[in-house]
Amino acid sequence: MTDKSFAQPMIQISVEELAERLVAGDASIQLVDVREPQELAIASLPGFINLPLSEFAEWNQKILAILNPEEETLVLCHHGVRSAQMCQWLVVQGFTNVKNISGGIAAYSQLVDPAIPQY
DSSP states (O other), rough: OOSSSOOOOOEOOHHHHHHHHTTTTOOTEEEEEEEEEEHHHSSSOOTTTEEOOOGGGHHGGHHHHHHHHEEEEEEEOOHHHHHHHHHHHHHTTTTTSEETTHHHHHHHHHHHTTTOOOO
16 A cells, blocks of 8 residues: 555645544544554544554455445544555545544644543
């Protein structure tokens, strides 16, 4: 997945906007966290589906059964790099409304909820 060059523009969402959407209980969004299980054990947000990039070979062929390509999809990682890769891949797979969570869980902890541990 990381060896391909993508030319799609990256749409970003701030952690503050994510927090507003989570508090509002926005059921129209799909939430994906691409971090590793050991990272989730340290810091996580409720409602996210975990699709670790290291396990890409295990879930990539089933992505259309896991997620709806027509729904808004927000992708999270630690700082925003892995989630950006996932966003680009999802767009190539035909997803029409994908957004990278800028700064990842680290920014969420710093700017929204300091109770979420840093690592």
